[in-house]
């Protein structure tokens with residue numbers, strides 16, 4: 626970076642005016658705040674200042690962020706309604722060596738936001754794609770939820786209609802992982818009702834307005850969570866985090882044996898036991914005993 630002022634920490638200060646030549650050519654996926662405007666990395670600011678073009682979902686909304694940091698990038702809209710039309714010319718510019726940044730309205734681009742097809746096309750053509758990581762509502766909600774974070778499935782938005790929603794929930798019911806959904810406030814109660822019907826009274830967390838002034842968090846089983854949320858909080862942005870199924874409910878002995886046999890075909894006994902014990906939620910020593918027994922019977 627050239628000529629940028631540094632304070633006593635040695636970190637660059639605004640205004641961020643890196644020389645565009647310091648950025649390698651390519652597509653930059655830049656994460657931006659999900660509420661609190663201070664949640665932006667120094668590197669994100671460098672890239673937004675240095676890119677020849679910033680593609681934004683909503684240019685007016687992104688202007689707030691640029692103004693807060695004294696940035697004035699060349700910014701054009703890239704959203705679900707014009708993406709197909711614009712993609713070829715963006716790819717052409719990237720092939721000619723441009724540095725282009727993609728941002729969404731909030732958080733990490735591509736996470737329930739436009740960008741996937743652009744990255745796929747860039748990858749097909751060997752164009753460099755760089756992650757400029759930062760905020761994302763899914764990870765923030767998972768981390769504050771207090772629910773198991775070692776294994777999770779992000780399922781984005783559920784369908785708006787109850788029947789379709791329940792069908793999707795049925796496909797997720799046996800997944801041995803914490804489930805994370807984006808949801809809208811006006812559907813919260815009907816979604817919780819459907820979730821309880823399909824998934825049972827699993828532990829759940831509603832994370833609202835994360836990083837914002839009126840951030841709030843509600844933790845309760847699925848059948849009582851809705852009643853905890855005051856009516857005046859049925860607005861704003863929200864994420865629902867649902868605990869994993871009680872594993873023993875979903876794995877009978879025959880299923881554990883079948884999974885063990887399958888795993889032991891291409892893994893050592895020890896690693897098969899480790900994996901299956903984790904998946905079925907049974908104590909490792911019990912699964913180990915079953916595995917030894919199976920091994921003897923199949924010798």
Ligand code: SAM
Nearest residue numbers: 659732733736737761762807808834835862863
């Ligand atoms: N790309 C974003 C990300 O990385 O999180 C998400 C974009 S998605 C179109 C928008 C949804 O994310 C909202 O409807 C809400 O479910 C969730 N969301 C975004 N900001 C949030 C916040 N501050 N608190 C809670 N949920 C948020």
